[in-house]
Amino acid sequence: MNLKAETGRDIRRKIYNKLALGMISVLGALAIMPMILIFVYILIEGIPALSLDFFLENPKPLGESGGGMANAIVGTVILVALSCLIGLPVGLGAGIFMAEYSYTKTSKLLRFTSDILTSVPSIIVGLFAYAVVVKPLKAYSAWAGGFALAVIMIPILARTTEEILKLIPHHIREAGLALGIPRWRVTMRIVFAGSFAGILTGIILSVARIAGETAPLLFTAFGNNFGFRGLGQPTASLPVQIYNYALSPYKEWHDQAWAASFILLVMVFIVNLLTRVVFKDQRGES
Amino acid sequence: MNQALKGLRSLFTKDNTIRVPRDTHLSDRLFKYALRFNAWLILAMLLAMFLFLLELSWPTLREFGFSFFVKNTWNPPLDEYGALAFIYGTLGTSFIALLLSVPFSLGVALFLTELAPKSIAKIVGFFVEMLAAIPSVIYGLWGIFILAPIMQNTVQPTLIGLLGPETLSGKIIGSLLTALFYPVAFVYSLVAENAPSIDAMFDHFKNTFGGPAFGVGMLSAGIILSIMITPTITSITREVFLTIPKGNREAALGLGATRWEAIRISVLKASRPGVIGAVILGLGRALGETMAVTMVIGNRNEIDSSILAPAQSMASVIANEYPEAFDLQLSSLAAVGLALFIISLLINTAARLIVWSMDRK
Known part of the structure; x- marks a missing residue:
């Protein structure tokens, strides 16, 4: 009996194998295409549209x-700062709670709620901020935009903080505690301070995420064309301005939208690369 | 002696980490309360979101009741509102996105875990993950100025030529979809009078790839969405594939399976629940995506028989009309938002439960 004889079935199996593996490899190669x-x-559209005016000038009348988009750049910085003011204490606090009292x-x-909250569509967060801030104050304002962004930031920050604190080994x-240090000091001075680089990265990552958000700002911070006028006033932001300019009929505004997108994209890229490096260090140490 | 051992033992939990009894210092207790307050704040936020949305949309819910969600009309001058067209737009775009993205994402995840050498997997994985970090307004910008012209000049004319209502394949698609949806129409005809006839259904469905080519529309939005949800599905399925022990694959290979058979038997089959969870999470992301869809879906508040035609999704109608809306229109848009909120809660809860149950194994 010849054990090596290949039946038709074997040949078919081999062909299927080649086809399937080939297909998977092709898909793998295609995976880098969208990016x-x-x-x-x-790059092609954004870089030529960049100029000094883009950073220093407010939009000109039609x-x-x-x-340029100075108003939007300043506005985005203000909105992000506001949301950090509201979101950092809550997000970090909740994150520390999840990591240090994880058995409760x-x-x-909270872990479940944070995950759910992270996946709530951002336009819904906009509606929420509208109901909480815009409606009672009867005005679009930086406060409303900052609040909306904070709502998005908090669950993300809480979860990353938790993950990072958990990297600190238990015996530390x-x-x-064995030295008689109160638990809150152990948490703040040893655990939290010890993973500060990681925490900072988490904060930067969540800032990068909210800096690109558009939907929650459309009817909270709204936008303006004349620069910052106070926290109670409508405030411009880069993403919203990209949206408005992209839908406008003017070529020049389209170019500026590309330039602004380029800046956002570069920021997001740098932050993500940075995060990777820092996280690798953290994991390598422990 | 025994007593002492017992006492010592009680200081440790089952997994041998030290048990922290009660917080002895007052400062510790205060610290814990302060942290717990933040935790409850997050829980309260989710609840508040629901209540505030309910309050915003209350006038509409009182005026129209549940019929708001099944009525196909949107007429601000007459104050008549129904969300069916938007629900259709959301489901349609998400369905297209899943159809395109799931096979692609699964293939990429398999490539990353099973085939690619580590160095290549790292690079490809990075490229895919970065897709998740791009702000959605940038996808929208890209969609309007790059994708839409390509769709209008190349893709859509080709599709109309190959699958349009005048072609044989268009008629076959029409017949198949009519057969598929006829039971629904039949049940509907039992409870309501205006159920569509078979002829009407066929005319509707054979136009699935009907012209003209607008560039923007449901298909374009679906394509953009498919790119946006690819990182979600890929990264979760990848994690799931990685949880399967190497030995399982080796066992299959040792029994004489080819590599593809080993993948199919030991990897794909075992991780089915996780993959389903990943797909549902992707769906959750697609349903709620706003800016990119708003910019390329074409913004027409009607149900068109062609998937190439402009449409409107639940998220995009809010983004488009909310800033200028008031009174009943405002609360109707909020009601659309409330529905979207509840759907996304349900979907994400389901997906997380599935993925979590997978983790525990």
Whole structure:
């Protein structure tokens, strides 16, 4: 009996194998395409549109050429700062709670709620901020935008903070407690301070995320064309301005939208690369 | 002696980490309360979101009741509102996105875990993950100026030529979809009078790839969405594939399976619940995505028989009309938001439960 004889079935199996593996490899190779396609176009269209005016000038009235997005850049910085003011204490606090009191029922519930809250569509967060801030104050304002962004930031920050604090080995906490240090000091001075680089990265990551949000700002911070006028006033932001300019019929505004997108994209890229490096260090140490 | 051992033992939990009894210092208790307050704040936020949305949309819910969600009309001058067209737009775009993204994402995840050498997997993985970090307004910008012209000049004319209502394949698609949806129409005809006839259904469905080519529309939005949800599905399925022990694959190979068979038997089959969870999470992301869809869906508040035609999704109608809306229109848009909120809660809860149950194994 010849054991090596290949039946038709074997040949079919081999062909299927080749086909399937080939297909998977092709898909794997194609996987880098969307990123490249988007990135290349943003580079091609965005870089030529950049100029000093883009950073320093407010938008010019219709019909006049020139102008920039200084108002939107300043606005985005203000909105992000506001949301950090509201969101950092809550997000970090909740994150520390989840990591250090992870055995409590509240922690488990909180972990689930944070995940759910992270996946709530951002336009819904906009509606929420509208109901909470815009409606009672009867005005679009930086406060409303900052509040909306904070709502998005908090669950993300809480979860990353938790993940980072959990990288600190348990025996370090025990060592602190054994020295008779109160638990809150162990948490703040040893655990929290010890993973500060990671925490900072988490904060930067969540800032990068909210800086690109558009939907929650459309009817909270709204926008303006004349620069910052106070926290109770409508405030411009880069993403909203990209949206408005992209839908406008003017070529010059389209160019500026590309330039603004380029800046956003570069920021997001740098932050993400940075995060990777820092996280690798953290994991390597422990 | 025994007593002492017992006492010592009670200081440790089952997994041998030290048990922290009660917080002895007052400062510790205060610290814990302060942290717990933040935790409850997050829980309260979710509840508040629901209540505030309910309050915003209350006038509409009182005026129209549940019929708001099944009525196909949107007429601000007459103050008549129904959300069916938007629900259709959301479901349609998400369905297209899943159809395109799931096979692609699964293939990429398999490539990353099973085939690619580590160095290549790292680079490809990075490229895919970065897709998740791009702000959605940038996808929208790209969609309007790059994708839409390509769709209008190349893709859509080709599709109309190959699958349009005048072609044989268009008629076959029409017949198949009519057969598929006829039971629904039949049940509907039992309870309501205006159920569509078979002929009407066929005319509707054979136009699935009907012209003209607008560039923007439901298909374009679906394509953008498919790119946006790819990182979500890929990264979760990848994690799921990685949880399967190497030995399972080796066992299959050792029994004489080819590599593809080993993947199919030991990897794909075992991780089915996780993959389903990943797909549902992707769906959750697609349903709620706002800016990119708003910019390329074409913004027409009607149900068109062609998937190439402009449409409107639940999220995009809010983004488009909310800033200028008031009174009943405002609360109707909020009601659309409330529905979207509840759907996304349900979907994400389901997906997380599935993925979590997978983790525990």
